[in-house]
Amino acid sequence: MSTSLESTKHVKFLKRHLLMLPSSQQSHDVNRIAIIFYSIVGLSALGVDCSREYASSIPYIYQHYVKLQIPGYEEVFSGFVGSLATNVSNTSCISLPNTLFALLTLRIMKCDEFFQKTVDRESLGNFIRKCQYPDGSFASVLDMNKPTPSPVDSTDLRFCYIAAAILRLLGCETKEDFEEFIDVDRVIDYMMTKKCDFGGFGDYGETHAGYTSCALCAFQLLHGLDKLDSEFKERTVDWLLHRQVSNSGTVLLQEGKNPYYDPEENGGFQGRENKFADTCYAFWCLNSLKILDENEFNNVCRAGLAQDYLLTKTQNNLIGGFSKNDEDDPDLYHTCLGIAVLQLMNGTFDGIFCIPKQFAP
């Protein structure tokens, strides 16, 4: 068992994902930009200079930036497609998540030129505008034949965050800047409907750490945190701190009774009540906590239990990478977020954009 970060092995693990992938990965083809993003974030957080190492692939990433018109409509949209192999020329295949992932990757790659010259702010902003519903929420893709949100896509807090983050990367700072493209008050009203009784955010009243992080990041980006009253914030901090699994005191009484309790997970974070700890929820919980209460965040970091859990239980010190828990094989997503949360606790990572601090706006 290792108690330090196995950087060399993680770098190898991450680099493998950028090479040729076996056909077992073809179901992820459509979100290839996400694979690139998770790998590049992990690598850069471990100190790899991706702008040098992957410089020759920058034109390839640029290719995913697509400007398009929907047949029969004048207006122009732009954004990133998840993969060139699943793109269709006269059809809108751009999506909000792929657009954010690509933009962040380009920031890490130090492609200032893209942000200064290549990107068409107007048409990209228009894409985001047209993804918004009158209630303030967002779909992540457009309809095939009309400039309206896709009728079959979900609308949830992830896309509120993603829309806000993309606009921030396009230079929006003040509320007025954001208002040029989206209805900020309505996004905030929509997010307010996702508040849960005992803190945090989720669908229909069940708080979820991932949605909580998305919502808080979006509130922060849109300058809306002061819309949350102090009691709700306190409850949210409470809820977040309670997600840390413990093996001491009375909580230990759950052992052998609660099928989702494992004292071996001491220090780890769960995403909801009475669930097992999971590497990625350390990120979602601690990122949320940092936004709301820097002091409590620092206390958790200083205690060191979360770090211990990640380094000794979910880090794979044979082949590198992090897994979801102490049983599964390591995977790219949990590797990225495992490294991310450790660096967040070290103070070198920007949780709002999920990239190393030095590349964040």
Next chain:
Amino acid sequence: MEGYEDVSPLPLDTGFKDELCQIMYTDEYRMVVGTARALMERREYSERAKELTGRVIDLAPAYYTAWNYRFDILMHLARGNVELLNQELEWIDEVTLNNPKNYQIWSYKEAVLKNHPSPSFKRELPILQLMLDEDTKNYHVWSFRKWCVLFFGDFSHELGYTESLLERDVYNNSAWTHRMFVLKNTSPSHDHVLEEIEYVKGKIELVPQNISVWTYLRGLYENFLNANYDDEIIQFTSTFTHGVEEEDETDVNVEIESSCALEFIAHVYALRGGAMTRKAINAYKGLATKYDPIRKNLWELKISRVTKS
């Protein structure tokens, strides 16, 4: 490909130098995805195009444009044809069973139901049951269930259903929050709320160290009883704390049955204020030093807040 001989599949290879994450596609993938994209490009709205999107989704369930296209085809073909919409619902169920973690399915199904002239909750219940039996805390399935309950305006199955799940696993937080969702949307009578409190107390007696159930109890008081915690509930709670909130100094030799109960009672005493504040502080002290030490800083923060007010 049989039945699509007149279509030339669009190529998948980009021919780009320094491509990242290049994938070694299977021939099937190349053929199916390539052909479907060609049909999409020409906006073919046909039975065979719909069939092909099904194969694409089998191979790549996250292919959002394929879902868009399939819905578009369906809307063109269906035009009031209930039979076709019913077939679609059956197809979705099949995909759902094969991809329990895919979330695109649920919003797709909502779109189909919204466009169905005679949608039925009864039709959805078995698949919901099956999915939740398989994975009792699947967030997307629960969200879809709640969407259905609101869409159909039918809450009649829900309390019984959560009871059966809580029978199976009293720690199931999704079942508890679902129950609260139902109550909040059905304006229960005062008697009903009191019955619910009795139900919860039974579950607490079964397993006192269970955060979900104590949160639910607090929810009942906050949502329906103006947070008016009566002496009876305090008395009930203190049977699990063995009265440690009465002691100014935490006795390290006293074990309690539930840190959640101690937190609950601390909250209630903090609300009462005045002379009761001391008991709240005692309870938080106990949590900080012995009963839930991992959250020591939080409990100390609460002590400082209670002391100030």
